[in-house]
Amino acid sequence: MARELRTGMLPPRVRRASINWGDRAFHGITTGFALLIAALVALLVLELATESVPALSRFGPGFLASTSWNPVTGEFGALPFIYGTLATSALALALAWPIGVGAAAFLTELAPRFVRSILGTMVEMLAAVPSVVYGLWGVFVLVPLLRERVEPWLIERLGVLPVFSGPPFGLGVFAAGLLLAVMILPTLASVSREAMSAVPRGQREALLALGATRWEVIRAVVLAQARSGLVAATVLALGRALGETMATVMVIGNSPSINVSIFAPASTMASVIANDFNEATGLQKAVLLELGLILLVVSLAVNTAARLMAARSTR
Amino acid sequence: MISTYRRRKLANMLMLSLLGAAALVAVVPLIAVAAYVVLEGAGAINLDFFTQLPSPAGEAGGGMGNAVVGTLELVAIASALATPTGVMAGIYLAQQGRGTRLGPLVRLLSDVLNGVPTIVVGLFVYGLLVLTTGSFSALAGGVALGVIMLPVIARTTEEAVLQVPSSVREAALALGLPEWRATLRVVLPTARSGILTGVILGVARISGETAPLLFTAFGNSFWSLDPTKPIASLPVQIYNFATGPYESWHRQAWGAALVLMTMVLALNLAARWLSRSR
Numbered sequence: 001m002a003r004e005l006r007t008g009m010l011p012p013r014v015r016r017a018s019i020n021w022g023d024r025a026f027h028g029i030t031t032g033f034a035l036l037i038a039a040l041v042a043l044l045v046l047e048l049a050t051e052s053v054p055a056l057s058r059f060g061p062g063f064l065a066s067t068s069w070n071p072v073t074g075e076f077g078a079l080p081f082i083y084g085t086l087a088t089s090a091l092a093l094a095l096a097w098p099i100g101v102g103a104a105a106f107l108t109e110l111a112p113r114f115v116r117s118i119l120g121t122m123v124e125m126l127a128a129v130p131s132v133v134y135g136l137w138g139v140f141v142l143v144p145l146l147r148e149r150v151e152p153w154l155i156e157r158l159g160v161l162p163v164f165s166g167p168p169f170g171l172g173v174f175a176a177g178l179l180l181a182v183m184i185l186p187t188l189a190s191v192s193r194e195a196m197s198a199v200p201r202g203q204r205e206a207l208l209a210l211g212a213t214r215w216e217v218i219r220a221v222v223l224a225q226a227r228s229g230l231v232a233a234t235v236l237a238l239g240r241a242l243g244e245t246m247a248t249v250m251v252i253g254n255s256p257s258i259n260v261s262i263f264a265p266a267s268t269m270a271s272v273i274a275n276d277f278n279e280a281t282g283l284q285k286a287v288l289l290e291l292g293l294i295l296l297v298v299s300l301a302v303n304t305a306a307r308l309m310a311a312r313s314t315r
Numbered sequence: 316m317i318s319t320y321r322r323r324k325l326a327n328m329l330m331l332s333l334l335g336a337a338a339l340v341a342v343v344p345l346i347a348v349a350a351y352v353v354l355e356g357a358g359a360i361n362l363d364f365f366t367q368l369p370s371p372a373g374e375a376g377g378g379m380g381n382a383v384v385g386t387l388e389l390v391a392i393a394s395a396l397a398t399p400t401g402v403m404a405g406i407y408l409a410q411q412g413r414g415t416r417l418g419p420l421v422r423l424l425s426d427v428l429n430g431v432p433t434i435v436v437g438l439f440v441y442g443l444l445v446l447t448t449g450s451f452s453a454l455a456g457g458v459a460l461g462v463i464m465l466p467v468i469a470r471t472t473e474e475a476v477l478q479v480p481s482s483v484r485e486a487a488l489a490l491g492l493p494e495w496r497a498t499l500r501v502v503l504p505t506a507r508s509g510i511l512t513g514v515i516l517g518v519a520r521i522s523g524e525t526a527p528l529l530f531t532a533f534g535n536s537f538w539s540l541d542p543t544k545p546i547a548s549l550p551v552q553i554y555n556f557a558t559g560p561y562e563s564w565h566r567q568a569w570g571a572a573l574v575l576m577t578m579v580l581a582l583n584l585a586a587r588w589l590s591r592s593r
C-alpha cells in the first residue's frame with residue numbers, strides 16, 4: 001500500500017521502466033543530496049573520532065571516571081564535566097517540565113482562541129532568542145539577582161541541606177540550570193502540545209458527558225493518552241539541554257570541580273570546549289575533541305530515541 | 316456525597332488555575348529578556364554602531380559595523396550552500412524516497428542532525444576546514460552554519476512539496492512533461508512559499524548561533540570580506556564583549572543583542588505570517 005501513486009510521482013513499476021534520461025539523472029541527483037545528509041552524520045562521528053585518537057589511546061575508558069584536570073602535567077578526566085552537564089540538565093528539566101507541560105495543557109484544553117495564539121506565539125518565540133542573548137541577560141541580570149537576593153535567601157532558610165549550602169556565588173550550576181530551563185521550555189511546550197492535540201476529541205466528550213470535571217478529563221484522558229508524546233518532549237528537551245553551550249559557558253563559572261551545592265561554579269562538556277578549545281594545544285585539544293565526541297554520541301542516541309517515540313505517539 | 320462533589324470542584328479549580336499560572340510563567344522570561352535587551356540596548360544604537368569599527372579596549376564610542384557585515388556574509392555563505400542542497404534532499408524525501416528504505420532513514424538522520432549540539436558542529440568543521448587550510452576563515456564559519464541550516468530546509472521543503480495537490484502534478488505529467496521537468500517547473504513553484512518559509516526559518520536559526528563560529532570564523536577586529544580570512548560576527552562579538560571587563564564593551568554587547576534579537580524575531584514572525592497566508 002505504501003507503494004502506490006502518492007509514494008512518488010509515478011508508480012514504482014512505471015518509474016523503473018522509465019527510460020527518460022532526464023528523470024534518471026534527476027533521481028540520481030536528489031538521491032545524492034539525500035545521501036549527503038546521511039554522510040554528514042557519519043562524517044561528524046568519524047572526524048571527531050579520528051581527531052580524538054591521542055586522548056582515546058592515552059586515557060582509555062578510565063577518562064570517563066577520572067576527576068583530574070591538569071593541563072600542565074597532562075592529566076585529564078571527564079567526570080567533572082559529565083557531572084556538570086547532568087546536574088544543569090536535570091535541574092533545568094525539573095524546573096521547566098511542570099511549567100512547559102502545564103502551559104501546553106492550558107493552551108490546548110482551556111485557552112480561548114486568541115489567548116492561545118498570543119501565548120502560543122510568545123512561548124515559541126522563546127526558542128528564537130539566540131542563546132548568547134540569554135547568556136548576556138544571565139550575566140548582567142540573572143546572576144546579580146541570584147547573588148544578592150535569591151541565593152542568600154535560600155541559604156538562610158534551606159542552608160542545612162547540602163545542596164543549598166555554601167557562599168552565594170551567583171555564577172554556578174543554579175544560574176545555568178535556570179537559563180537552560182528557559183531555553184528548553186519551548187521544546188517541551190510545543191512537542192507536548194502536538195501530542196495533546198492528537199488525542200481524539202470524542203474521548204474528552206465521553207468523559208465530560210459522564211460528569212467529569214475539566215481537570216479530571218485532562219488527567220484521565222489528555223495526559224494519559226499523550227504520555228508517550230510527553231516522554232518524547234522530555235527526551236528532546238533533555239537533548240537540547242545537554243548540548244547547549246553559550247548561555248551555560250557565560251553563567252556557570254567555568255570550574256572543573258564537583259560540588260554538592262548547586263550554588264557552586266562548575267563546567268559542562270559543552271562549556272569547557274567553548275571556553276578552552278582555542279587556547280588548548282596538543283593533548284588538551286584531543287581531550288576536548290573527545291568530550292565533543294561523547295557529547296555527539298549521546299545527542300545522537302537521545303535524539304534518535306526521541307524521534308522514534310514522537311513518530312509512534314502521533315501516528 | 317456533597318463533600319465528594321465539593322472536593323472534586325475544588326480540585327478542578329485549583330488544578331485549572333495552576334495550568335493557567337504555568338502558561339503565564341512560561342512567557343515571563345521572554346518579556347524579561349526582551350525588556351532588558353530593549354532598555355539596555357537602545358542607548359548603544361546609533362549610526363556609528365553600524366558604520367564604525369569597535370573602539371580600542373576600554374574607550375567609549377565605536378561600533379560593530381564589521382560584525383554586522385560579517386554576520387550577513389556568514390549567513391549568505393551558509394544559505395548559498397544549504398538552500399540548494401536542502402531543497403534537493405527535501406524533494407527526495409517527498410518524492411523518490413517514499414516507499415523506499417533509504418527515505419525514512421534520511422528523514423531520521425536529518426532530524427538527528429538538527430539536534431546535534433552546535434558546538435560539536437563547530438569542532439567538526441574546525442577539523443575539516445580550519446586544520447586542513449591552516450586558518451580560521453569566513454568560509455569555515457559559513458560551512459558550519461550551513462550544516463546547521465541544512466536539516467531545517469530539507470524537512471520544510473519535504474512538507475511543502477507534499478502539500479502540493481496531486482492533481483497539479485498529474486496535470487503536468489498528463490501534458491507529457493517528464494517527471495523532472497514537472498517537478499522543477501510545476502511542483503517547486505507551487506511549493507515556493509513553503510520552501511521560502513523554510514529558508515527564512517533556517518536563516519533565523521543560524522544568525523544567532525555563536526558556538527559553531529568560535530573555532531571556525533573566529534573573529535576579527537577589522538573590516539574583512541575575504542572568505543579565506545577570519546571574520547567578525549554579532550553573536551561572537553556579544554560573547555567577547557559581555558565576558559570582557561569594560562563598561563563600554565558591555566553597552567555595545569547589549570546594542571548588538573538588540574540588533575540580533577530584532578532580526579531573529581522579525582524573521583520568525585515573517586515565516587509565521589508567510590506560512591499562515593498560504
